[in-house]
Amino acid sequence: MKSAVVQLPGLNRDRDMIAALTLISGEAPITIWQTETSIPDDVDLIVIPGGFSYGDYLRCGAIAARMPVMQAIKDKAAKGVKVLGVCNGFQILVEAGMLPGVLMRNTTLRFVCKEVKLEVVNADTHFTRAYAQGQVIRCPVAHHDGNYFVDDETLAGMQDRNEIVFRYAEGTNPNGSLSDIAGVINREGNVLGMMPHPENLIEAAHGGRDGRGIFASALDVIAA
Amino acid sequence: MTVTLKNGVLDPQGKAIEGALGSLGFEGVHQVRQGKVFDLEVDGTDRAKTEADLKAMCEKLLANTVIENYTIAID
Numbered sequence: 001m002k003s004a005v006v007q008l009p010g011l012n013r014d015r016d017m018i019a020a021l022t023l024i025s026g027e028a029p030i031t032i033w034q035t036e037t038s039i040p041d042d043v044d045l046i047v048i049p050g051g052f053s054y055g056d057y058l059r060c061g062a063i064a065a066r067m068p069v070m071q072a073i074k075d076k077a078a079k080g081v082k083v084l085g086v087c088n089g090f091q092i093l094v095e096a097g098m099l100p101g102v103l104m105r106n107t108t109l110r111f112v113c114k115e116v117k118l119e120v121v122n123a124d125t126h127f128t129r130a131y132a133q134g135q136v137i138r139c140p141v142a143h144h145d146g147n148y149f150v151d152d153e154t155l156a157g158m159q160d161r162n163e164i165v166f167r168y169a170e171g172t173n174p175n176g177s178l179s180d181i182a183g184v185i186n187r188e189g190n191v192l193g194m195m196p197h198p199e200n201l202i203e204a205a206h207g208g209r210d211g212r213g214i215f216a217s218a219l220d221v222i223a224a
Numbered sequence: 225m226t227v228t229l230k231n232g233v234l235d236p237q238g239k240a241i242e243g244a245l246g247s248l249g250f251e252g253v254h255q256v257r258q259g260k261v262f263d264l265e266v267d268g269t270d271r272a273k274t275e276a277d278l279k280a281m282c283e284k285l286l287a288n289t290v291i292e293n294y295t296i297a298i299d
Contacts, residue, residue, distance in 0.1 A: 059288055066285060095288070102290045107236045149233065149291060176236075 001219045003029040003045040006073070008064050011051035011088060013199065020199035021047065024215040034067040039076050045218050046073055050087030050142070050197060060103060060145045061091030070096050082126055082218055083191045087143055090183070090193030099186055099193045100158065101150035106143070107176030113142040116172040118182055118196060122162045125185055127192045130213030136169045137210040139196035146195040148177035148184075155179065161187060166194055225278060227287045227294045228259035262286055274298060 003021045007014050014031070021029045029047070032039060039046065054063035064070070070092070077083050077098060085093040093099045106112060115138055123133040131137065150158070155178065158164055166183035173180045175195070183194030198211030215221075229235050235257050242256035266274050275298060282294040 058286070062285065062288070100290075102288055104234075104291065105236055107234070109236050109240055147236075151290070176234075 001025060001044050001221070002027070002040075002042045003047060003219065004032050004039060004043045005029045006032050006034070006046065006048045006069060006089075008034040008051075008053045008067060008069075010053040010055055010064075011049055013050035013087065013197065016197075016199045017047050017049040017086070020202050020211075020215055021045075021219070023202060024212060024221060025219045032069060032072075034064070034069045037068050037072050039072050039081075043076070043081065045082045045084065046076060048073075048083070048085040048089030048092055049199070050089060053088055053092065056145070059091075059095065061088055061093075061095040064088075064092045065095035065097075074098065077186075077188075077191050080188070080190055084127065084214070084218060085191075085193040086197055086199065087141075087146075087195055090195055091145065093191060093193045098191050099184055100154050100163075101148055101181075101184065103145050103195070104147040104149050105145050106147050106174070111142075111144040112146070112174040113140075114174065115140050116174055116182075116196060117169040118166045119169040120165070121167050122165045122185070124162070125165055125189055125192065125217075127185070127214050127218050128165060129217040131217075137213070138201060138208055139198055139211055140200045141174050141196045143175070143195055146175035146177060148175075148181040148195075150178060158184065163187065165192060166196070225262045225264070225282055225286055225294055225296050226259060227262070227282070227292050229257055230291055230293055233291045259292075260286075271298060 091103045120131040120135045167180040185192045198214045201211035237258045238256040245253045278296045287294040
């Protein structure tokens with residue numbers, strides 16, 4: 001299972017993501033720069049990490065979503081390659097139209113950097129198979145614009161199709177997101193976006209391993 | 225081009241501004257909505273083409289039409 005991490009100016013969680021993928025798969029991911037127009041055929045998982053691409057100018061993720069590499073990622077996603085966007089990566093995926101909705105400014109207007117609880121609402125995805133349905137895990141968040149919003153009609157369809165994968169649990173919603181949504185998946189089930197940072201809770205030094213399951217699932221190393 | 229939030233979309237920044245205006249003593253201020261203005265100089269003399277281009281710019285980049293509306297003015 002070969003993975004790739006996308007790099008764009010202003011993303012700053014790429015090294016954490018590379019460390020997590022290397023630790024869990026035993027193989028370092030390749031890196032893909034924003035101007036690249038093709039992605040190697042043997043890549044099975046593309047990860048867009050967190051950060052502040054293009055300084056969050058215009059809207060978070062808006063500029064990054066229009067870079068050449070995104071067309072290459074869309075082409076791969078259309079062929080079934082798994083794509084994971086974390087934090088700014090999630091914002092980029094919605095701006096690119098690869099996931100529904102939008103991530104608005106936190107209702108508190110404050111940047112939040114803390115640990116939350118996440119309910120695994122759908123454990124039957126490529127990214128969550130290592131968890132139990134309804135399991136509540138710990139996960140750190142660090143963002144200013146994580147307030148997920150989507151119109152009522154789209155939300156109803158997403159709920160019917162089990163596309164809401166993570167919700168903030170036990171009253172820990174840090175940003176005012178609609179229906180406590182923390183992570184969503186596309187209709188085809190191969191593109192997941194989430195605001196929390198599972199890559200920062202994978203080993204003892206992090207204070208826990210709750211985030212491992214996402215990578216173990218996506219990388220087909222369930223035993224991790 | 226002016227980009228504003230659609231009705232029904234919560235605008236926490238607008239709410240904060242509304243509160244600040246109130247604390248400055250401006251009474252009777254309601255429904256503050258924050259938006260963006262893009263001021264462009266565009267080459268060409270074909271007004272219809274320019275308007276179509278500006279509309280495409282709004283649709284493709286300047287506005288997120290999930291939550292935002294836009295208006296265009298040319299002079």
